[in-house]
Amino acid sequence: MSIRRLSPETINRIAAGEVVERPASVVKELVENAIDAGATRIEVATAGGGLALIRVTDDGAGMGADDLALAVERHCTSKLDGGLEAIGTLGFRGEALASIGSVARLALASRQRGSADGFEIAVDGGAVGDPRPVAMAPGTRVEVTDLFFATPARLKFMKSERAETAAITETVRRLAMAHPEIRFSLSGADRTATDLPATGPNGWLDRLDRILGNGFRADAMAIDSGRGPIRLTGFAGLPTHHRGNAAQQYLFVNGRPVRDKLLAGAVRAAYGDFIPHDRHPVLALFLDVPPAEVDVNVHPAKAEVRFRDPGLVRALMIGALREALAAAGHRASDRGATAMIEALRRSAFAPPQAPAARGAERGWEGFAEPAQAVLTDLPRSADRRAAAYVPAAAPAAAPVAAQPLGVPRAQLHETYIVAETEDGLVVVDQHAAHERLVYERLKAALAADGGVPRQILLIPEIVELPEEDVDRLASRAAELQPLGLVLEAFGPGAVAVREVPGLLGHGDTAGLVRDLADEIAELDTATLLADRLDAIAGTMACHGSVRAGRRLRPEEMDALLREMEATPHSGQCIHGRPTYIELKLSDIERLFGRR
Ligand code: ADP
Ligand code: MG
Numbered sequence: 272m273s274i275r276r277l278s279p280e281t282i283n284r285i286a287a288g289e290v291v292e293r294p295a296s297v298v299k300e301l302v303e304n305a306i307d308a309g310a311t312r313i314e315v316a317t318a319g320g321g322l323a324l325i326r327v328t329d330d331g332a333g334m335g336a337d338d339l340a341l342a343v344e345r346h347c348t349s350k351l352d353g354g355l356e357a358i359g360t361l362g363f364r365g366e367a368l369a370s371i372g373s374v375a376r377l378a379l380a381s382r383q384r385g386s387a388d389g390f391e392i393a394v395d396g397g398a399v400g401d402p403r404p405v406a407m408a409p410g411t412r413v414e415v416t417d418l419f420f421a422t423p424a425r426l427k428f429m430k431s432e433r434a435e436t437a438a439i440t441e442t443v444r445r446l447a448m449a450h451p452e453i454r455f456s457l458s459g460a461d462r463t464a465t466d467l468p469a470t471g472p473n474g475w476l477d478r479l480d481r482i483l484g485n486g487f488r489a490d491a492m493a494i495d496s497g498r499g500p501i502r503l504t505g506f507a508g509l510p511t512h513h514r515g516n517a518a519q520q521y522l523f524v525n526g527r528p529v530r531d532k533l534l535a536g537a538v539r540a541a542y543g544d545f546i547p548h549d550r551h552p553v554l555a556l557f558l559d560v561p562p563a564e565v566d567v568n569v570h571p572a573k574a575e576v577r578f579r580d581p582g583l584v585r586a587l588m589i590g591a592l593r594e595a596l597a598a599a600g601h602r603a604s605d606r607g608a609t610a611m612i613e614a615l616r617r618s619a620f621a622p623p624q625a626p627a628a629r630g631a632e633r634g635w636e637g638f639a640e641p642a643q644a645v646l647t648d649l650p651r652s653a654d655r656r657a658a659a660y661v662p663a664a665a666p667a668a669a670p671v672a673a674q675p676l677g678v679p680r681a682q683l684h685e686t687y688i689v690a691e692t693e694d695g696l697v698v699v700d701q702h703a704a705h706e707r708l709v710y711e712r713l714k715a716a717l718a719a720d721g722g723v724p725r726q727i728l729l730i731p732e733i734v735e736l737p738e739e740d741v742d743r744l745a746s747r748a749a750e751l752q753p754l755g756l757v758l759e760a761f762g763p764g765a766v767a768v769r770e771v772p773g774l775l776g777h778g779d780t781a782g783l784v785r786d787l788a789d790e791i792a793e794l795d796t797a798t799l800l801a802d803r804l805d806a807i808a809g810t811m812a813c814h815g816s817v818r819a820g821r822r823l824r825p826e827e828m829d830a831l832l833r834e835m836e837a838t839p840h841s842g843q844c845i846h847g848r849p850t851y852i853e854l855k856l857s858d859i860e861r862l863f864g865r866r
């Protein structure tokens with residue numbers, strides 16, 4: 272066997288395998304080039320999921336005739352002036368255009384600013400033509416057709432046209448988030464056209480709000496924090512603004528969208544208890560790092576980076592997020608509540624201790640914070656407290672002893688049921704408890720033949736969703752049916768829900784469908800919904816449950832407690848938090864220093 276030197280064509284195709292994984296990678300490279308060229312306006316048009324056509328037009332600096340020929344040659348770049356240690360542009364490898372030209376038909380047309388003429392060059396599966404004059408406005412237009420025609424093996428691996436179209440949208444969204452000063456438009460026969468007007472340097476939140484939707488603006492906390500030479504800015508959603516997966520957590524390093532595990536870890540550490548463990552906040556963070564502190568040359572697609580000091584970056588992220596959460600007031604209130612519960616638990620559930628071991632000082636310390644929080648809280652919500660008090664319809668003579676969860680005496684804050692037990696009191700979180708009950712009922716119905724009983728909606732509910740979510744749900748429609756949910760695609764951007772699980776009552780169908788789409792997005796296509804029934808049933812139960820904030824009648828409260836007693840696992844909600852807490856009379860007496 273003799274060693275041969277590979278032809279430039281083969282070399283380019285090998286590189287293309289890594290640089291151009293799918294149509295969205297082409298869009299990413301071309302839009303990055305336009306951004307690097309200083310464009311203020313970038314238009315992206317696609318057809319056939321990008322396989323038939325991708326056209327990116329910009330009004331940037333443009334190229335002269337000589338540069339055109341170099342631009343499509345491998346390892347030719349105008350960007351690496353400062354060496355690999357000082358990369359200030361999105362591109363630097365000089366291989367995108369060469370790679371794309373080797374696996375597709377590429378037409379590159381450009382007119383330099385200040386020049387009267389434009390030129391065009393064509394590359395056809397690696398064969399480069401000669402530049403010829405063309406009439407055009409200043410800027411650059413790149414047209415890629417028949418992507419992967421020269422590499423049929425890769426073509427076979429493409430997903431559906433819709434999936435590729437969606438991936439392109441996501442790519443443009445990411446880049447547009449990082450560059451609010453640039454106007455982006457995205458159009459084509461395979462999609463609904465979108466236009467993102469330029470917003471100016473302070474319009475960052477406008478751009479994020481446009482892209483993230485769902486009222487992000489109202490729920491966004493501004494982030495601005497620095498450590499040494501590193502600065503973190505951006506916006507993070509309040510803990511109440513959460514989603515079923517982490518797809519809406521974006522990190523940009525020096526304007527470059529990256530996927531980095533560091534972000535997920537920092538978000539988890541910072542949001543911690545503020546958010547249910549299976550929910551994810553929405554955020555877009557922008558890290559500005561001196562080029563020498565970060566290596567972006569980790570992967571040909573440049574989607575990963577490596578920090579010189581990852582610990583510093585992580586600490587900065589966690590610190591900045593925690594600071595914002597504290598400023599938003601959630602941390603303080605939550606912390607007070609946690610401390611209170613802990614203090615109660617300590618006295619309520621810990622085995623009795625000798626007074627000597629329980630220093631009086633320590634006891635006060637534990638209470639100082641929550642006591643204050645309760646006092647300052649009172650005037651504001653006193654009215655609501657009074658209104659929320661429902662005198663129990665005195666089933667006082669009921670056989671209290673036979674009922675571990677006691678007799679309901681009151682509902683507080685339209686959220687908690689207070690019940691009197693034989694030797695103490697129980698406080699039930701009505702939403703958490705009901706959620707568990709619905710969940711167990713759903714699972715029982717699923718186990719039974721015939722699946723979950725369905726209820727036909729007189730008027731189908733139309734739920735608007737991103738196209739990729741519509742796709743996912745539609746492809747899983749047959750699997751959702753036994754779960755009691757009958758839906759179908761309704762145009763590209765919505766699903767029509769025709770039947771819902773009868774158990775869920777008149778819940779929030781739109782919210783349920785959106786969360787299910789998130790849940791399904793987490794699964795790969797090979798995983799059956801049946802394998803993830805717990806998570807799916809959990810999502811459903813959450814939406815079918817009595818929300819906090821609903822006034823319950825005494826009979827309803829009683830029914831809830833009785834069903835809890837009869838249901839396994841009812842002491843914990845499906846997110847692992849307790850559904851009720853119990854205080855024995857002896858514990859209460861101890862709290863008041865009577866014992
Ligand atoms: P890189 O971006 O890594 O330099 P590319 O293959 O993507 O490599 O592009 C090669 C060169 O072509 C760039 O360095 C740049 O000089 C030029 N170029 C590409 N696209 C554009 C554009 N839209 N406007 C102006 N110049 C461009
Ligand atoms: Mg490039």
